[in-house]
Amino acid sequence: MGIINNINKVFDHRIRLGIMSVLMVNEYADFKTLKELLEVTDGNLASHTKALEKAEYIVIEKQFIGKKPNTRYIATKSGRKAFKQHIEALENIIRKA
């Protein structure tokens, strides 16, 4: 099995990698927090979170805080596992280079 096999296509994008990094160390993050941390537009963030949700790496939780809608993102167990494997693969590539 080549090392490149473990590179996860779903994470092979700057913004998706960023979203997962934040969710690995936080219980959850809301839309606004992610947007500010990653410095992306609304539409861009929405499409990348949707891709991660489709892969079942994150869950999206919609709720209301007072009258304001609030969207939270939480990494799933399989998402955490996949992300760890992806990072290990990255580290392997760097070490071999």
Place this chain on the structure above:
Amino acid sequence: MDSDKYLKDIGEIKSLMNRSSRFISLSGLSGIMAGIYALTGAGFAYWLVANSGQKYLILDGYVFRWVMIDLGLIAGLSIITAIFLSTRKARTNGEKIWDSTSKRLIINFLIPLLAGGIYILIILNQQKYGQTAALMLIFYGLALINASKFSIGDIRYLGLIEVALGLICAAFPGYGFWLWVIGFGVMHVIYGALMYYKYDKKQ
């Protein structure tokens, strides 16, 4: 060929993990200032009690009232200085002062601190004065330990030292004043200076 891109990715992951989970703009200088306020305030309290002609503090006396004002001033000035200097540091770091990391830091700091504060008020009300200094040190230390998970890790050590001083203080209540001076004064100055040289000076 791609390893440069991946190296950059790893760097970005680390930075995002840190920035999103920890508030790193706490100013070391504000620690030094808090220590200096505490030492000045302790000096004033010492002078007050020494000149009052009483051997110990009594509640409702004017000396007691002045000591309370003194304590309030130390706390107030320390908080204002910390907010001011940390805001300045956050601005130079290009960070927000009031975001989810700083909110989390403050909430987790306040939980043990307020619980302790209320507890101290309750036992003061029951005329049990002897353990006040010890309890202040212990609960403040626990608040720091709790907050350390959301900021620079070194705060944890300051918290552990404050708890240890508090326990010593509980065993030797007669030295409460001096342990308070060491915990809130000397330790803050030392800690603040270490943080200042470790994190602030380089930038």
